[in-house]
Amino acid sequence: MNRLNYFWLMLFVFVASCNTQKQASKFRFDTPEAGTLVKKGESVPLKLVFPGEITFDSVIYAVDGEILARKTDSAAVSLDTERAPFGNRTISAKLYHGGEEQVAYSNIVVVPPAPRRYGFKVLNQYPHDPEAYTQGLEFHQGILYESTGQEGRSSVRKVDYKTGKILKKVDLGPNSFGEGLTVVDDKVIQLTWREKVGFVYDKNTLTKTAEFNYGQSAEGWGLCYDGKRLIKSDGSSKLYFLNKDTFAEEGFIEVYSDKGPMDSLNELEYIDGKIYANVYTKDFIVIINPDSGAIEGEINLIGIYPDKQEVNNELNGIAYDREGKRLFITGKNWRTLYEIEQVAR
Structure with missing residues (x-):
């Protein structure tokens, strides 16, 4: 491999590594993946990826704008869909730390059982x-x-x-x-x-x-x-x-x-x-x-x-x-x- 090709390869690896680290440090939902189909009555775990090793004051989970839970730790929250209407349900989490707020979003689609x-x-x-x-x-x-x-x-x-x-x-x-x-x-x-x-x-x-x-x-x-x-x-x-x-x-x-x-x-x-x-x-x-x-x-x-x-x-x-x-x-x-x-x- 010549030096020019080696340089571009190392640059690509560096950029990919930076993007991976940035994604890993972003406050986001690990589950559910956006657009997941969920049968009505199923329980859905809401699991977050937190940025770095930060300490935080609280996390507020909401479904369609209605508060589901308030947490002071990173444990997953369970969403029961028994009473959820069919269709798209927007899920959000607000993270409060150091006087700042970060928000993560995902969504599920609640559907009936097979006919x-x-x-x-x-x-x-x-x-x-x-x-x-x-x-x-x-x-x-x-x-x-x-x-x-x-x-x-x-x-x-x-x-x-x-x-x-x-x-x-x-x-x-x-x-x-x-x-x-x-x-x-x-x-x-x-x-x-x-x-x-x-x-x-x-x-x-x-x-x-x-x-x-x-x-x-x-x-x-x-x-x-x-x-x-x-x-x-x-x-x-x-x-x-x-x-x-x-x-x-x-x-x-x-x-x-x-x-x-x-x-x-x-x-x-x-x-x-x-x-x-x-x-x-x-x-x-x-x-x-x-x-x-x-x-x-x-x-x-x-x-x-x-x-x-x-x-x-x-x-x-x-x-x-x-x-x-x-x-x-x-x-x-x-x-x-x-x-x-x-x-x-």
Whole structure:
């Protein structure tokens, strides 16, 4: 090795050594590593790296700004996540010594346990209009109500589910892209995609009686009704709660699986206290706790529709017959409406 190469090698070793010493002397969290996924209920050790051999007066640990513990030693602190909300939780530690303050930060993402896994059993098959780009589906008093999408092709319709015959159809304007749909009392509520407006129809005649604007939610995707309020998706990991009479947004939850936030939530249905949601482009339905946002179940529907194409032919459409306890699903431009039973694995 010549002298020039040796010089550069020694310089590199010196700089790396300085950086290592600087990192070692920095006040920081050793655990948890930033972004660590933590199952709700698990205990997380908060362990700090202290600078050098300093003596200090105290360390104050906080989670999302709320004080967790005050310590006068370097022993690790335990964070119990049993009552922690799902999502990102910011962890901080303030070190006081010699009249000075140093602050270290980290974060964890609290997630629910892995969901229960379900398969499916097909109980019945019914004809479905292959020209219907299904965006919303609702079964009410023996009639299937359906919202279809695509500009220039969007509609709201009443359908005989047994035959697929369209009983009543109203086309949307050429610039409207139909999305989610639900039934509330004597009204049918339909969303549009990016127009940030929803439509209200008379349930019997499908005559439009009102319109409403969205609030903070960016777009209109799925819609369902839990008997007290509307629940709306916008393609993100959030589900918004709307007043059933004024349509004003009155809160939201963020939906989490055991792997983190779940976005692309699409068509919705409320079934026995849970929210069932299509996930855009995915061949499964997630089952969501409406109080916590936790995904508690997942129905794998891979292979149910043998003619499924890669584009614009996604699984999308969940309807529930509350009287008969029957679950129906279909997809965009599918020829078939399926009555299925979810089967625990």
